[in-house]
Amino acid sequence: MSLFIAEGLFKHFGGLIAVDRVSLTVEPGEIHALIGPNGAGKTTLVNVISGLLPLDAGRIILDGVDLTALPPHQRVRHGLSRSFQITRVFNNDSVLDNLLLAVQAQTGSSFRIFGRRADKSGLRERAIELAQQVGLGEALDRIARALPHGAQRQLDVALALAAQPKLLLLDEPLAGMGPEDVAEMVALIQRLCAETAILLIEHDMDAVFQLADRISVLDYGRVLTSGDVAYIRDHPEVQAVYLGTEAAR
Amino acid sequence: MLIRIFPWTLLLVLALFPLVAPLFDFTYYVGFVRHLLIVMIAATSLNFILGYGGMAALGHAGFIGVGAYTVVALVDAGFTSAWGAWATALIVSAAFAAAIGAVSLRTQGVYFLMLTLAFSQMLYYLAVSLRTYGGDDGYGLHTPLTLGLGLGDAQGRILYWLVLAIAALLFAFLNRVAVSRFGYALRGVRENETRMAALGYPVYWIKFTAFTVAGAVAGLAGALLACHNRFVSPSLMHWTESATLLVIVVIGGLGRRWGAPLGAAVWLTLAEVLKLYTDYWRWPLGLLLILIVFFAPKGMAALLDNRGKSP
Numbered sequence A: 001m002s003l004f005i006a007e008g009l010f011k012h013f014g015g016l017i018a019v020d021r022v023s024l025t026v027e028p029g030e031i032h033a034l035i036g037p038n039g040a041g042k043t044t045l046v047n048v049i050s051g052l053l054p055l056d057a058g059r060i061i062l063d064g065v066d067l068t069a070l071p072p073h074q075r076v077r078h079g080l081s082r083s084f085q086i087t088r089v090f091n092n093d094s095v096l097d098n099l100l101l102a103v104q105a106q107t108g109s110s111f112r113i114f115g116r117r118a119d120k121s122g123l124r125e126r127a128i129e130l131a132q133q134v135g136l137g138e139a140l141d142r143i144a145r146a147l148p149h150g151a152q153r154q155l156d157v158a159l160a161l162a163a164q165p166k167l168l169l170l171d172e173p174l175a176g177m178g179p180e181d182v183a184e185m186v187a188l189i190q191r192l193c194a195e196t197a198i199l200l201i202e203h204d205m206d207a208v209f210q211l212a213d214r215i216s217v218l219d220y221g222r223v224l225t226s227g228d229v230a231y232i233r234d235h236p237e238v239q240a241v242y243l244g245t246e247a248a249r
Numbered sequence B: 001m002l003i004r005i006f007p008w009t010l011l012l013v014l015a016l017f018p019l020v021a022p023l024f025d026f027t028y029y030v031g032f033v034r035h036l037l038i039v040m041i042a043a044t045s046l047n048f049i050l051g052y053g054g055m056a057a058l059g060h061a062g063f064i065g066v067g068a069y070t071v072v073a074l075v076d077a078g079f080t081s082a083w084g085a086w087a088t089a090l091i092v093s094a095a096f097a098a099a100i101g102a103v104s105l106r107t108q109g110v111y112f113l114m115l116t117l118a119f120s121q122m123l124y125y126l127a128v129s130l131r132t133y134g135g136d137d138g139y140g141l142h143t144p145l146t147l148g149l150g151l152g153d154a155q156g157r158i159l160y161w162l163v164l165a166i167a168a169l170l171f172a173f174l175n176r177v178a179v180s181r182f183g184y185a186l187r188g189v190r191e192n193e194t195r196m197a198a199l200g201y202p203v204y205w206i207k208f209t210a211f212t213v214a215g216a217v218a219g220l221a222g223a224l225l226a227c228h229n230r231f232v233s234p235s236l237m238h239w240t241e242s243a244t245l246l247v248i249v250v251i252g253g254l255g256r257r258w259g260a261p262l263g264a265a266v267w268l269t270l271a272e273v274l275k276l277y278t279d280y281w282r283w284p285l286g287l288l289l290i291l292i293v294f295f296a297p298k299g300m301a302a303l304l305d306n307r308g309k310s311p
Helices: A042-050 A072-077 A095-104 A122-133 A149-161 A179-192 A205-211 A229-234 A236-248 B002-024 B027-052 B060-076 B082-104 B109-129 B156-178 B181-191 B193-199 B203-229 B239-252 B259-277 B282-295 B300-304
Strands: A004-013 A016-026 A031-035 A057-062 A080-082 A167-171 A197-201 A214-219 A222-227
Touching (some): A222 A229, A229 A236, B027 B259, B060 B082, B060 B203, B082 B203, B109 B239, B181 B193, B181 B203, B239 B259
Parallel strands (some): A031 A197, A167 A197
Antiparallel strands (some): A004 A057
């Protein structure tokens, strides 16, 4: 059985159908990329999978557990973690404080009101480990807001990684990045797939072709087709819908 | 060093004040400071949800009222123990805060503000309609509650010292919570709710817990206020009282340790002084609020805090 199964996901906003009976799977250790033109429903799909938006119909199963009815924070507990297209880090805090907060969520109750959090050292070690993993080991004391864009994106991914997910949803991790940052992030994603399966939503076709084991093409909220890199690259309909629009721009 | 001894010095000065005051004919101000301390308790509890939790509640005076009317109800039923009345007020207002929070916290921003306002207005009109407890005219507590333990009645200097002790303990407690795991989670919710949910935090329950604790503490402040004034009326929970608390926290410093006490001290002292000189004492206070918002948007506590960041 697949690690992750999404079955007949359906979401509409009034008359607009954003996600139209989408089914997809992710195998263990796999990077499954999801591409599609702007407005194809990619971000909505990530939001319904992570639980930030309620589903109208469909089922979500991760590692044999049905997550459909669970609120977002419980989906994280079951190993489904995500990053954000628009960076959502804690802007006013340092990189270390950002990561401490992320690690804290995974280690014991956050309803403890007695005892200083600072007295627990385990949190700190794990946070530093995460920073090093994404290449922010030297930037622990920098305030998140003051980091360059590429580093903020890395921090966003590190926050998602803190949950030690079974499936990591990366929502356009390369958005707005320069070539150097892209190369760094691509290398990071390649390293990550040793730890977790990844559902990668991305616009950058070079990166997708480089990273993905399997690609699904989304258009008007529907999965147009699915296949490996060579298949998608040569698929005439895909070229018309996606690569065509890209070339025309 | 100065920072370390300052709270203890302040506590000592406040503790000695009722003993020293008669020597300088300041006895009236013992009552003033007692009132100030009670307002500090209420403001500190609001700072906990507004400053640390980012919940802009405009109904905090409602919980003060619940606490005060709990005391009224107990006294009216012939109950006389101050400890029992205060504890009951704490529990009853926690229950009200939990019920109101359970509904209001499903919304955010302006909607949350309007809902908390609406609930506190309901409580206000409920109090107005309670004929047994004087309705609009209020209810006088003719005999003070008793403390037992050889402390006599809950009035005068004894009440002052008790209020001081409770204020100090609650201040220490809420500041301790601010650096606990819960405190960090609460501030994370303030900064970015969506991300907190995506990190695995039960955002709703974190807010609910903070809101209930804050409501309970405000209720205790209300119970103390009832004993302080020996009189309770619905005006206690008029929405302008909630707004004043909000202003106190904002000028003092949102989410800052000394924000609420400083805001309460400055606001009430200025009001007291200005009233001596003019009937139009509100407008200089309005001017102060405007100046703070423009020139020290992080509040007065931030000006004093040279480290420039919250704990």
